Amino acid sequence: MSDALQLILEDNDGTQLETSCSRFAVVWQGKELWVQAVGDQLLIGVDVAEGDTEYANLLLRPQATNLVSLQLEMEPALADEDDHVHGPDCNH
Template sequence: MSDVLQLILEDEDGTQLETTCTRFAVMWQGKEVWFQQVGNDQLMIGVDSAEDDSEYTNLLLRPLATNLVSLELEMEPAEPGDDGHVHGPDCNHD
């Protein structure tokens, strides 16, 4: 099994460029939305955040049709102090 993603980038006139990477990000609404292949052929999507962010970013995935989904970024205020986050093996915090 490989962690390499095969990307097809397309510009406005339809010209395609094929490349590979292990991880890529899209800047969307001022946030870095990261995509990375993980075990069992799954795709992990996450949003980078900084310690001093005043909002949490939530990813909302909704089915639209048989082969389409909607991915939305939703911001909610960050409460100072304990945010209730429980560190686990998948949270990528040290």
């Protein structure tokens, strides 16, 4: 299985451009949301820059049978959490 993503980009008039890449980012609310395929999973992450004072949380909510809503929520980063390693139990 290839980890390459096949993209279809569409502009406002409906013209489509097909391309492929290993990962891509969307700048949304001033943050880079990176998307990449790893095996049969689609990973989505938010880049954290040095000196950021907030953590980004991504909230995924079902909207319909084949539609979901993705929301970006910012949470203050506490100074004593600088060495925090994200894991399945950290709620970030």
